[in-house]
Amino acid sequence: MNEQQSPEAVTLPDLVDFFVNTPPGKELHISINYREPHWDAQAQAHMGKVAVSDLTLHCGSPACGSDRQFAPTHATLGVELKTQTETRQDRFFVFVCRNCRLFSKTYAVEIRMTKDDEAVVFKYGEDPPFGPPLPSRLLKLAEDQRDLLLKGRRCENQGLGIAAFAYYRRVVEEQKNRILDEILRVSRTLGAPEELLSELEAAKQERRFTQAIDGIKHGLPQALLTNGHNPLALLHNALSEGLHGGSDDECLELATSIRYVLSDLVERLSHALKNDADLNKAVSKLLQVRQK
Numbered sequence: 620m621n622e623q624q625s626p627e628a629v630t631l632p633d634l635v636d637f638f639v640n641t642p643p644g645k646e647l648h649i650s651i652n653y654r655e656p657h658w659d660a661q662a663q664a665h666m667g668k669v670a671v672s673d674l675t676l677h678c679g680s681p682a683c684g685s686d687r688q689f690a691p692t693h694a695t696l697g698v699e700l701k702t703q704t705e706t707r708q709d710r711f712f713v714f715v716c717r718n719c720r721l722f723s724k725t726y727a728v729e730i731r732m733t734k735d736d737e738a739v740v741f742k743y744g745e746d747p748p749f750g751p752p753l754p755s756r757l758l759k760l761a762e763d764q765r766d767l768l769l770k771g772r773r774c775e776n777q778g779l780g781i782a783a784f785a786y787y788r789r790v791v792e793e794q795k796n797r798i799l800d801e802i803l804r805v806s807r808t809l810g811a812p813e814e815l816l817s818e819l820e821a822a823k824q825e826r827r828f829t830q831a832i833d834g835i836k837h838g839l840p841q842a843l844l845t846n847g848h849n850p851l852a853l854l855h856n857a858l859s860e861g862l863h864g865g866s867d868d869e870c871l872e873l874a875t876s877i878r879y880v881l882s883d884l885v886e887r888l889s890h891a892l893k894n895d896a897d898l899n900k901a902v903s904k905l906l907q908v909r910q911k
């Protein structure tokens with residue numbers, strides 16, 4: 620134990636990894652470096668503060684929107700633990716984004732001391748939920764199905780394949796027309812053939828996503844293809860495959876594919892129009908130069 624250590628100087632690599640990379644429901648054996656060890660007469664126990672270092676986490680605030688350094692709050696830096704063996708304590712650890720100071724991450728853990736300086740840490744949960752975030756554009760597209768999308772992501776993070784697949788399928792089914800509307804809007808702007816536009820319009824009248832996609836025979840504009848493939852056809856394949864009752868692992872793979880294809884599609888929908896506008900601007904600029 621070393622009272623001279625400043626909070627910033629102390630790192631617990633295992634605990635950092637546990638906070639950032641371990642889903643809830645798991646535990647970890649750690650050794651603890653105490654700061655300011657002392658005898659607490661009221662608790663009738665030796666107490667010490669746990670040293671917690673910065674974490675690199677995704678910041679969801681509009682000002683940041685990507686990975687940032689999160690600093691432990693004063694209370695988290697000062698989390699006190701009994702240094703006696705055989706004690707069990709529930710604790711919150713809170714970290715705040717160093718950049719915007721608006722976004723925070725909270726972990727709820729149980730700490731079971733096994734020796735004076737060794738413990739088992741169990742993660743009850745965290746808020747926002749564990750795992751890399753879903754793209755904000757995808758959350759926006761999901762609209763009122765946003766919660767189901769997030770639950771799907773949580774299940775996927777924890778390897779619950781059938782559940783993740785079911786949540787994602789529901790989102791795609793419920794937001795079928797929103798997805799088609801977005802594709803229609805972009806396709807129109809990019810000057811797609813009239814046949815495709817009327818097939819997309821007709822697809823909106825179908826009840827189920829798979830039936831809707833069956834009726835689209837013309838290819839989507841190049842800018843919307845995922846690695847050269849039609850994303851609607853890829854989603855169609857994944858959804859019809861999963862409905863035939865694969866194993867949990869197979870459903871997990873399908874769920875992950877659905878998330879990837881959807882994420883890619885929303886990015887492409889957004890960039891296609893931007894690139895088109897940029898291109899138009901560049902072309903008209905060059906035409907002006909020629910006219911001079």
Ligand SMILES: [Zn+2]
Pocket residue numbers: 678679680682683684687716717718719720721722
């Ligand atoms: Zn931030």
